[in-house]
Amino acid sequence: MTAALEVLGLRKAYGEVQALDGVDLRVAKGQMVGFLGSNGAGKTTTMRSIIGLVAVDEGRVTWQGAPISVDDRRNIGYMPQERGLYARMKVKEHIAFFGRLAGLPNNVAEQRAHEWAERVSLDERKDDLVQELSTGNQQRVQLAVALVHEPELLILDEPFAGLDPVAVSMLIGVMTEQVNRGVSVIFSSHQLDLVQDLTEDVTIIANGHTIASGKVSDLRQRSPHRVVSLSWAGDTPAWAPPTAQPVEAPAGQSRFRVSADTEPAAFIAAAAEQGALISVSFEPPGLEDVFIELVSQ
Amino acid sequence: MRRRQIKEIALREIRTRGRSRGYRAITAIMLLMAIAAPVVVNLLPSSSNDLTNVSIGIATDAPAGLDEALTALAIDIYDLTIVDLRGDTRAEIDERLSESKIDVAVESPAILAWGQTEDSALTAFVTAGLQRAEALQRANDLGLDGDALSRVFGPVETEQRFVDGSSNTESVRQGVAFLGLFLAFLLPQIFGQLTMLSVVEEKSTRVVEVLLSQIRPGTLLAGKIIGLCALAIVQLLLIVLGLVGALLATDLVEIPSSVWAFVPMLVLSLLGGLTIYTTLFALLGSLISRQEDAAQVMMPVFVPLMAGYFVGQTAVFGNAETTLAKVLTWIPFTSPMLLPVRVAKGAISTVEVVVSLGLLALGSYLLFRLAARVYEFTLLRTGSRVGWGELVRLSHGSIVD
Numbered sequence: 001m002t003a004a005l006e007v008l009g010l011r012k013a014y015g016e017v018q019a020l021d022g023v024d025l026r027v028a029k030g031q032m033v034g035f036l037g038s039n040g041a042g043k044t045t046t047m048r049s050i051i052g053l054v055a056v057d058e059g060r061v062t063w064q065g066a067p068i069s070v071d072d073r074r075n076i077g078y079m080p081q082e083r084g085l086y087a088r089m090k091v092k093e094h095i096a097f098f099g100r101l102a103g104l105p106n107n108v109a110e111q112r113a114h115e116w117a118e119r120v121s122l123d124e125r126k127d128d129l130v131q132e133l134s135t136g137n138q139q140r141v142q143l144a145v146a147l148v149h150e151p152e153l154l155i156l157d158e159p160f161a162g163l164d165p166v167a168v169s170m171l172i173g174v175m176t177e178q179v180n181r182g183v184s185v186i187f188s189s190h191q192l193d194l195v196q197d198l199t200e201d202v203t204i205i206a207n208g209h210t211i212a213s214g215k216v217s218d219l220r221q222r223s224p225h226r227v228v229s230l231s232w233a234g235d236t237p238a239w240a241p242p243t244a245q246p247v248e249a250p251a252g253q254s255r256f257r258v259s260a261d262t263e264p265a266a267f268i269a270a271a272a273e274q275g276a277l278i279s280v281s282f283e284p285p286g287l288e289d290v291f292i293e294l295v296s297q
Numbered sequence: 298m299r300r301r302q303i304k305e306i307a308l309r310e311i312r313t314r315g316r317s318r319g320y321r322a323i324t325a326i327m328l329l330m331a332i333a334a335p336v337v338v339n340l341l342p343s344s345s346n347d348l349t350n351v352s353i354g355i356a357t358d359a360p361a362g363l364d365e366a367l368t369a370l371a372i373d374i375y376d377l378t379i380v381d382l383r384g385d386t387r388a389e390i391d392e393r394l395s396e397s398k399i400d401v402a403v404e405s406p407a408i409l410a411w412g413q414t415e416d417s418a419l420t421a422f423v424t425a426g427l428q429r430a431e432a433l434q435r436a437n438d439l440g441l442d443g444d445a446l447s448r449v450f451g452p453v454e455t456e457q458r459f460v461d462g463s464s465n466t467e468s469v470r471q472g473v474a475f476l477g478l479f480l481a482f483l484l485p486q487i488f489g490q491l492t493m494l495s496v497v498e499e500k501s502t503r504v505v506e507v508l509l510s511q512i513r514p515g516t517l518l519a520g521k522i523i524g525l526c527a528l529a530i531v532q533l534l535l536i537v538l539g540l541v542g543a544l545l546a547t548d549l550v551e552i553p554s555s556v557w558a559f560v561p562m563l564v565l566s567l568l569g570g571l572t573i574y575t576t577l578f579a580l581l582g583s584l585i586s587r588q589e590d591a592a593q594v595m596m597p598v599f600v601p602l603m604a605g606y607f608v609g610q611t612a613v614f615g616n617a618e619t620t621l622a623k624v625l626t627w628i629p630f631t632s633p634m635l636l637p638v639r640v641a642k643g644a645i646s647t648v649e650v651v652v653s654l655g656l657l658a659l660g661s662y663l664l665f666r667l668a669a670r671v672y673e674f675t676l677l678r679t680g681s682r683v684g685w686g687e688l689v690r691l692s693h694g695s696i697v698d
Binding site for chain 1: 503506
């Protein structure tokens with residue numbers, strides 16, 4: 001897939017601190033990429049570099065094959081990690097204001113503000129001041145602000161943080177709609193189960209450096225571990241196979257981390273000797289485990 | 298596109314700050330003061346004509362008609378009170394004079410009684426009154442009718458001409474000079490602090506990060522300065538219109554046509570002062586992240602403001618051509634205060650005015666460039682304020698944040 005946005009070898013130091021030390025990131029048109037990393041890994045600095053808020057020391061950012069320009073950057077919708085809204089502006093006025101700043105004519109900005117207020121379920125509160133809204137609703141306004149000018153690239157820094165399940169569902173719906181519209185989406189999140197459900201592609205960074213990038217399924221397959229989940233009829237036996245490491249499991253189930261070269265049939269046969277097995281799964285670890293494995297290396 | 302973004306930012310500032318209670322309250326108070334001052338001055342009896350209060354006692358032996366004669370003569374000269382002493386004894390009259398209840402007692406055409414010292418002007422006035430009363434009495438005795446008497450003894454109206462300009466023109470010039478100085482001192486503080494508040498608010502709420510994803514820092518700064526200066530001009534116009542309207546309505550002062558000639562310069566100078574100070578306040582606001590820290594960074598701004606104000610005040614009421622006043626007229630941070638004063642007092646040539654305004658414009662532009670640069674590096678900074686040393690390094694471009 002041809003990259004719409006390409007970030008290559010970004011380096012940025014703040015005094016003695018090397019915030020970015022070789023970040024690579026690619027996203028194609030109509031692709032959604034989860035941008036993962038621990039706190040302080042450099043996700044926000046990378047996102048700010050793409051937007052032009054941070055001048056990097058080295059590396060380049062290209063949009064559709066050419067160095068990203070000021071005009072290209074107007075086609076970016078940005079939702080920062082720390083929400084930024086004018087507290088004493090009305091919801092609809094706020095959305096329209098950012099639409100006009102992005103170059104929309106007055107009437108179009110007004111129309112879009114109306115539509116987006118409705119889309120993020122704030123149509124009944126569109127004339128309220130932002131400061132009168134709950135944190136979750138303010139986040140909806142922030143999303144509308146990022147999308148009002150119909151950007152070609154959407155950058156969302158921790159968009160799910162602090163949202164209730166209804167808002168998360170709404171946000172997922174909007175993100176999916178945008179991808180279907182052909183928008184390239186980059187988002188960061190620490191809710192890795194959600195990331196795994198939402199997107200096939202991730203880029204993982206640690207200490208300002210890209211350590212993995214690709215399909216979630218590929219990264220899982222590449223893991224040197226497998227997770228075996230077992231359920232027995234009756235009480236769960238206190239079984240501790242020597243080649244496996246027990247991991248946290250739901251009640252009535254045992255879960256082990258084993259080496260990827262473990263022979264599934266032999267392991268299951270040994271488990272069956274402990275009692276009658278009623279369910280067995282032998283699969284690559286989830287994204288969260290893969291992430292922990294990668295950043296711990 | 299950039300112009301449109303500047304316009305949007307400016308309009309937002311105008312709407313937000315213009316709607317704020319603070320702006321509306323300050324505007325209303327200043328407008329009321331501007332309108333009320335001439336009205337109150339006009340209503341105050343003591344100050345309405347600046348007349349001296351005098352109290353003249355008239356005893357039994359005084360000529361008939363003296364009351365009327367003195368009252369007629371006192372117009373535009375004294376605020377006169379006539380005390381009838383015709384039933385008083387000499388001792389009672391002396392007591393009134395000793396206690397200063399009356400200024401002078403007319404005991405007969407030949408005797409004026411004083412408490413301690415004679416007031417020669419009052420003597421002349423009373424003497425004129427006595428002569429008028431006596432003349433009227435004699436004319437009456439000769440059978441002249443009332444109209445003829447009025448024509449004979451009617452007041453002579455005089456007009457005055459001043460070789461070096463009238464005292465009224467000088468007063469108005471002095472008043473305009475002080476008004477210009479006062480506004481040049483006050484408005485940059487009000488709107489500078491509003492600018493700083495706006496910058497800090499955008500930093501602390503993090504909305505600046507969203508703004509800068511769409512616009513350049515210089516565009517944001519320009520829009521902010523234009524918006525707040527526009528609000529200041531609206532406030533200024535309201536105050537000046539209110540004041541001029543009240544002055545004209547009360548007929549308190551006649552505004553000489555020469556005064557209107559320096560209004561454009563006054564406006565330009567105020568606009569320059571507003572621009573340079575709102576830019577400076579914006580720059581300083583970008584160094585901090587919390588409004589509580591504003592006082593720390595604002596202090597240096599008051600040094601040129603206070604210096605300009607005090608030297609300007611000395612120039613208003615004294616010599617406007619001192620070396621210090623001349624030097625401060627060339628410095629962009631103080632010239633907005635000195636220019637109106639020296640122009641109003643006629644102590645500066647047109648060429649000097651143009652050069653001074655040019656320097657002010659150049660200074661504002663260079664400061665804007667510096668502020669835009671610093672703004673770019675500091676707007677996303679939170680936590681502790683940016684130190685003065687770092688500000689200097691930022692202005693030289695040795696730090697890339």
